[in-house]
Amino acid sequence: MLDITDKFMYGPATIVVIASAHSNEKGHPNRVLSPISFRPVPVQEGHNIKMDSAHPFSQYLNKVKSFDFYLENFDIAPEINAKLKKEKVDARLETLPNSTATDNAGHILSVGYKVSFDQASEKHESGQVIILPPCHDLPSIEAIDSIIDTLKMSETKESAPDWAAAVPIEGLAQVEANVKQLNARKAALEARLALEEKNRLELTDHTRLLFAAGPQLDDAVFKAFKQLGFDEIDRVREKNKEDWVFKFQTLSRYQYGIIEVKGAEERITQAHLTQCNKWSDDYFEMNKRPSKSILITNQYRLEEYRSSVDKRKLFDINELEYSRMKDIVILPSYVLFEAVSLSLKDSKKTRAYLEEKLAYAAGLLDQL
Numbered sequence: 001m002l003d004i005t006d007k008f009m010y011g012p013a014t015i016v017v018i019a020s021a022h023s024n025e026k027g028h029p030n031r032v033l034s035p036i037s038f039r040p041v042p043v044q045e046g047h048n049i050k051m052d053s054a055h056p057f058s059q060y061l062n063k064v065k066s067f068d069f070y071l072e073n074f075d076i077a078p079e080i081n082a083k084l085k086k087e088k089v090d091a092r093l094e095t096l097p098n099s100t101a102t103d104n105a106g107h108i109l110s111v112g113y114k115v116s117f118d119q120a121s122e123k124h125e126s127g128q129v130i131i132l133p134p135c136h137d138l139p140s141i142e143a144i145d146s147i148i149d150t151l152k153m154s155e156t157k158e159s160a161p162d163w164a165a166a167v168p169i170e171g172l173a174q175v176e177a178n179v180k181q182l183n184a185r186k187a188a189l190e191a192r193l194a195l196e197e198k199n200r201l202e203l204t205d206h207t208r209l210l211f212a213a214g215p216q217l218d219d220a221v222f223k224a225f226k227q228l229g230f231d232e233i234d235r236v237r238e239k240n241k242e243d244w245v246f247k248f249q250t251l252s253r254y255q256y257g258i259i260e261v262k263g264a265e266e267r268i269t270q271a272h273l274t275q276c277n278k279w280s281d282d283y284f285e286m287n288k289r290p291s292k293s294i295l296i297t298n299q300y301r302l303e304e305y306r307s308s309v310d311k312r313k314l315f316d317i318n319e320l321e322y323s324r325m326k327d328i329v330i331l332p333s334y335v336l337f338e339a340v341s342l343s344l345k346d347s348k349k350t351r352a353y354l355e356e357k358l359a360y361a362a363g364l365l366d367q368l
Helices: 005-009 078-086 140-156 162-166 172-205 214-227 270-287 306-312 317-325 333-344 351-360
Strands: 013-018 036-046 067-076 089-095 108-119 122-132 244-247 256-263 292-298 328-332
Touching: 013 140, 036 122, 067 089, 172 214, 214 244, 214 256, 214 333, 256 270, 270 292, 270 317, 270 328, 292 333, 292 351, 317 328, 328 333
Parallel strands: 013 122, 256 292, 292 328
Antiparallel strands: 036 067, 067 108, 089 108, 108 122, 244 256
């Protein structure tokens, strides 16, 4: 590996790093030629990059038409830190002004750092690192040329003295007023775009009811019940107990709805039903009132939703008999998804209707 540390520590170097979504063989991403480590986080493909107009690499970033990861956990690379400690050198990172570009949610796509090194009483402001996203829409040579052009400009352009800003230029005031007005409109549009992007993510999150398991499915069930009007749904006990609890508001037959959530590549087992029954028994012991057991299942979760509906609601006759005997309602998560979809079309069922469906069903409930 090229040891870039010495070159960077003792000279005014500028390192430009094109980030990658892939890790090296040790699992440390993007670390081979960069003194700064960071972690790429995959996201759904995005197309809008927000940056300051003074970003030094705005010309390059304007050519980046899409991205599928953002960056986080910036730090001095551990390998370099280890070497610096041997030499009794401390390193510090300072974000460069006007060097950050983000997506609509504020996730970092590009950033620049000044790296300073302290050795005994000496301080070295040695150089800077600029991290950029890859540009898949240009041939590599064109993307590199754009970066080199920017570096050349920064080397040759002399900074203006302070008094130059006071020199009057015809038409400048009008242009600056136009820029201010356009920036105000841009800010309003960006705020609206960020809100719509948030709404889009919240809506697409509901599809996790069809394929997720574990905490992702738990979270999707929570949001689905919220959408259906069960605003007070919450986790009452520790995480290794039931997943969610709501209080019946329109019926007196049960005090609580006790929700257990299970996702599986194939079928769930009767043990999940037994576990669900145990939670309602616990609540009876605590409150001396019956609660309704609700098992939300996501069987065959990785199979295409519409073609696997029959599998998703298929349960062994003994499992169904046990659930009826113990007054457990089995609710496939795709049924919950369909109820959410209807509610988004202004066909929302009332809370009283949904409580009655859940309370009086035992065994499989394949429609809400």
